[in-house]
Amino acid sequence: MSTLKRVVKVEQVVSAPISLVYRAFTNSTALREWMGDFATLEAKPGGRFYVWWQSGYYTSGEFFRVVPNKELVFSWHGRGEPRPTQIAVTFKPKRNSTLVRLIHRGFGSGKAWGNAVEVSFSEWQSGLLNLASVLGSGPDLRITNRPMMGISLSDFNADVAQKLRVPVAVGIRLDGVIDGMGAQAAGLRKDDVLIELAGLELVDFSSINSAIRGKKAGDTIGVAYYRGSEKITTKLTLSGRPIPAIPTSLANLSIEVGKAYTEAEKQMTGFLQGVSEKEADYKPSPTDWSIKEVIAHLIHSERGWQNVIAEIAGGVEASYDGFGGNLDARNWATIAAFTTLADLEIEWKRLNTETIALLANLPEEFFQRKGSYWRLAYQCLYFPTHFFTHLEQMQVALLAARKKE
Numbered sequence: 001m002s003t004l005k006r007v008v009k010v011e012q013v014v015s016a017p018i019s020l021v022y023r024a025f026t027n028s029t030a031l032r033e034w035m036g037d038f039a040t041l042e043a044k045p046g047g048r049f050y051v052w053w054q055s056g057y058y059t060s061g062e063f064f065r066v067v068p069n070k071e072l073v074f075s076w077h078g079r080g081e082p083r084p085t086q087i088a089v090t091f092k093p094k095r096n097s098t099l100v101r102l103i104h105r106g107f108g109s110g111k112a113w114g115n116a117v118e119v120s121f122s123e124w125q126s127g128l129l130n131l132a133s134v135l136g137s138g139p140d141l142r143i144t145n146r147p148m149m150g151i152s153l154s155d156f157n158a159d160v161a162q163k164l165r166v167p168v169a170v171g172i173r174l175d176g177v178i179d180g181m182g183a184q185a186a187g188l189r190k191d192d193v194l195i196e197l198a199g200l201e202l203v204d205f206s207s208i209n210s211a212i213r214g215k216k217a218g219d220t221i222g223v224a225y226y227r228g229s230e231k232i233t234t235k236l237t238l239s240g241r242p243i244p245a246i247p248t249s250l251a252n253l254s255i256e257v258g259k260a261y262t263e264a265e266k267q268m269t270g271f272l273q274g275v276s277e278k279e280a281d282y283k284p285s286p287t288d289w290s291i292k293e294v295i296a297h298l299i300h301s302e303r304g305w306q307n308v309i310a311e312i313a314g315g316v317e318a319s320y321d322g323f324g325g326n327l328d329a330r331n332w333a334t335i336a337a338f339t340t341l342a343d344l345e346i347e348w349k350r351l352n353t354e355t356i357a358l359l360a361n362l363p364e365e366f367f368q369r370k371g372s373y374w375r376l377a378y379q380c381l382y383f384p385t386h387f388f389t390h391l392e393q394m395q396v397a398l399l400a401a402r403k404k405e
Contacts, residue, residue, distance in 0.1 A: 006117050007104070007107075008103070008105070008117060008120045008124060009103050009104075011102075011128075012099075012132055013094060013099055013100075014099075014128075014131060014132045015137075016097070019069060021100060021131075021135060022068060022091055025072055025089060028040050028316075028317070029317040030371075031051070032319075033371045034127065034131040035130070037052060037054045037206075038052040039051045039319075042063075043063055043066055043072070044066055045063055045064060045066055046062065049062075049063070049074065054206040055210050056079070057078065058078070058079050059077060059078040059079065061076045061084065061087075062075050069091060070091055072088070072089045073088045073089075081113070081116060082112045082113065085105065087102065088105075104120050104124065126141075137370060137374075138246065138373060144241065144243055146209075148178075148181060148182070148240070148241045149183045149238065151174050151176070151177055151178070152174070152175040152176045152178070152389055153172060153205060154173045155326060156170075157169065161193070164191055164193065164226075165228045168195060168226065170202075171194055172195075172204075172207070173191065173192075173193050174194070175389055176189075182239045183236060185236075186223060186235065186236040187234060188236075189227075191227075192227050194208075195224050195225060196223070196225075197221060197222070197223055198211040198212065198215070198221040199211075199222065217241070218238065219237070220236065222234075222235060223236045244378070244381045246378065250359060250362050250364075250366075250373075251360055253377050254357075254359040256381065257356055257380050257381065260381070260384035261352045261355070264388070265352065267391060268345065272291075272341060275291065275341060277340065279291070280292045280341045282397065282404065284400035284401075289331070291341070291394045293332075293335070294393055294397070295344040295394075296334040296335055296338075296344065298348050298387060299334055302348065302351040305355060306354065306355055308379075309359065310358070312372055312375065313363070315369075
């Protein structure tokens with residue numbers, strides 16, 4: 001490891017075969033699993049790449065030399081850098097592992113370049129360390145080491161702001177807080193609208209990650225938010241991130257996810273007992289969903305989740321500009337197809353069964369990609385909690401319907 005003569009040199013031994021390590025640099029989905037939040041690339045001479053981080057940094061470049069499982073040479077032009085630099089990566093077998101050598105050169109000097117060399121060294125060092133973790137055992141250190149506020153998020157726009165009597169139309173609306181975590185201890189609650197975190201203005205979901213970047217569990221940060229028309233400022237202590245035990249096989253993963261789905265279905269069935277079609281159609285306000293609309297949304301979420309599973313397993317994962325919000329027309333279309341409450345519940349449960357079967361039948365080759373499997377399993381074990389957030393929403397809608405009667 002060196003930064004002599006304004007050249008960055010980093011080495012890392014990765015406990016994985018060369019083919020998987022090389023793939024981690026040349027496949028968009030595999031690259032995102034250890035570096036960047038968005039990536040698209042075409043690994044061939046003259047092929048381009050683009051990588052973007054939620055912190056706001058981005059880079060683009062062109063592949064000059066591509067020797068499968070041996071060497072990559074490409075340009076790197078990061079945000080704010082005066083000109084492109086060049087990176088060479090070599091891959092060599094080392095017992096049952098792979099030695100990765102990375103050389104980053106071409107840095108200029110002077111004020112325009114600032115501390116670019118030092119930043120490059122630090123980022124590549126931590127990046128390759130994460131690569132070793134992702135391919136060697138699975139965990140993404142960017143997740144396991146990142147603290148939590150303990151919040152769940154929901155849509156926020158001008159219409160919602162008006163309903164909540166919040167005097168701003170840009171911010172992050174809370175859908176709830178997690179018991180025992182920093183947000184709850186700080187007094188935050190459902191429908192609070194966060195506008196500033198750690199001195200950073202919050203304009204979208206990714207702003208939260210930018211605000212807590214570099215922080216650790218136990219750090220205290222400032223929070224500004226609206227509760228109705230009242231602006232409140234407070235302090236929040238970041239919590240550690242609980243990491244669930246990752247099942248040791250796809251079969252065991254499907255079993256664990258199945259248990260969570262079974263509990264969700266049990267609570268759904270219990271809740272819907274005695275609910276009339278009229279009550280299920282009732283909207284507490286023009287901007288609030290009815291019970292049927294919530295179940296339609298859960299159906300769409302499950303369909304979308306199956307697509308995500310297939311994309312991660314297939315190694316061709318779609319990337320999006322951000323969360324586009326929920327489209328009411330989709331809910332109405334689903335309700336038109338499944339007109340009764342019973343029909344909607346049956347379709348939701350059918351999709352749950354399909355998701356569990358999908359997990360159980362994913363190819364063994366996917367399981368061997370430890371980082372991909374760990375990421376999918378981590379998300380799978382948390383995904384069913386989405387239902388419990390919306391269960392409360394349905395309970396509120398039912399209470400409003402019965403008060404109306």
